[in-house]
Amino acid sequence: MTAPDAAGPGSVIPVPVVLDCDPGHDDAVAILLAVASPAVDLRAVTTTFGNCSVEDATRNALRVLTLVGAHDVPVGAGAAGPLRGEAALGNYVHGVSGLDGPAMPEPAFAARPEGAVAVLAEAVSSADRPVTVVATGPITNVATLLTEHPGIAGSIAEVVFMGGSTERGNHTPTAEFNTFADPEALDVVLRSGLPVRMVGLNLTHQALATPDVVARMLALDTAVGRTCAEWMGFFGSSYRALWEFEAPPVHDPCTIAALVRPGLLTWREAFVAVELEGRWTRGTTVVDLHHRYPDPPNARVAMTLDAEGFWDLVLDAVDRLGG
Template identity: 35%
Template sequence: MNGQPIPVIIDCDTGVDDALALLFAVRHPGIDLRAVTCVAGNTDVDGVVRNTLTVLEQAGAPDIPVGRGAERPLIEPARSARHVHGADGMGDLGLPAPTRTPADVDAVTLLRREILASPRPVTLIPTAPLTNIALLLRTHPEVTRNIERIVFMGGAVATGNATAVAEFNVWHDPEAAAVLLTAGVPITMYGLDVFTQVVVPGADVHRLRASTEPGTRLAGELLAHRPAHQGEAPEAEEAGGLGDAGAVCTVVDPAGITSRLLPVEVALAPGPTRGQTIVDRRPRPGESEIHQGVRQQPLVDVALEVDVDRFVKLYLETVER
């Protein structure tokens, strides 16, 4: 990393792991968090706005503008993940209501304003369904001239979580994800393949929870709410997955992932594959392309492996700063 912090905008649906991502972004000196935009996903959009403002407040963040975005996907109804993130979308931790208020413009307007006003090209980090991003790209395509790249948490090469093959953020709004892939800027896909691997050990989570500093303690409480995997040994009980925060770690430490530039498309047809990110890892075209002609799919930098210890160390050093 060079000396200057990276201008970043996070588009999120603040549930537990989006909150972990925000805490990291606020505290890492290599990130200049210029705005946060909110979209329906883990919980309804008003809950996302409230959670986002609360996290920024608890983290002691400067006055970062927060924009309220889409209430629902482009076509589908909204379908929350409260069974994972709690009734309030944030682990039901009983956090105080925020004293901060959102920006007086909507998320798409805020995205356009902050991207074009940035003195250096912005890195956009969507950790949510991609509705706001699709609306931005279709309404204000001129923003791409000042976007360095998009690093999104979404998709899966192998196994999904919303369905057998589809990851939640892409499944929630597949059409929006398909629009993202046509953005015409470099895109990194931080999918479930690496997302599920980065787990903070129980002893570290316990230490964070015991902190007297509000942001550090909140990171511990969120991690404790986000169990690694069911059926683990009791000593792993407090261990928690970093989830979305890994995508932000990737921005400041790209060497922490092993990735390949691969063709990716989103399955849009109704049925069991809807929302799947189809990642073509074949070394050469197959019969389909030979007989029907090659369709050019967008090339995406797909994260295939992650250095777990490196990202855990980076995360802990940052939130305990």
């Protein structure tokens, strides 16, 4: 689904995208940005455990799409847990529902019965050009897609994932939540040979929803703007209590921003691995920025963000969606 190009004359050739997510307040903003942008052809939204149970994540994705009238986007429910071990959930950040805060509409349509992997496979294989896979939760569904449909890699342009860090973690001192939740799945993706871009905490901690940003959301005086502001209020209270942030970092829409306006982010090529066994470090991303290992680069790692340009982009998207 695409929106009209308000930037001026000329056509936009949108990037075909599937968004695998676990909404989550920041995932919800990523969905809004993908729906609103004329640079994105959102071919499907699939869900996974992560910020909440997969059942809640699916309901939340349907509610967000209902909020903006995007009933034509196929939704598929996916993994309830990781490839190995028990599911870790982030309700301690996002609340009982995974999207606590403002009242939301009930879903106006249902998820597809065949589930996430089948929805992803159909969306990717039916496109007229390679599709970008964006993952903003544990990357279990994407790893399963590559394992169960090995020939589909030729129809994938790249995988852009929110996860990991070049620095410290958040779920543990060294591991970011998404990579901790299913490191085996991330290992599958990193070893797949596909082009991979990593948008980690070192980048997303630059995307802070400051009081000025929230005020701009409210000033739009629309249902979507007010909803986003209330999301940031709940999300922000969690970040103040848990990590002493004055404003919450809105991680997931950074992945979509990288596609819509590439100049907002800078990148470094690096070898990236994920720790699978460490007693204290499981799920930690090892990012070799200085070529200390003999392994060649297998990912592009996001390093800096033009935060002002990022929020201009997000707020323009929210304004387009109105309501």
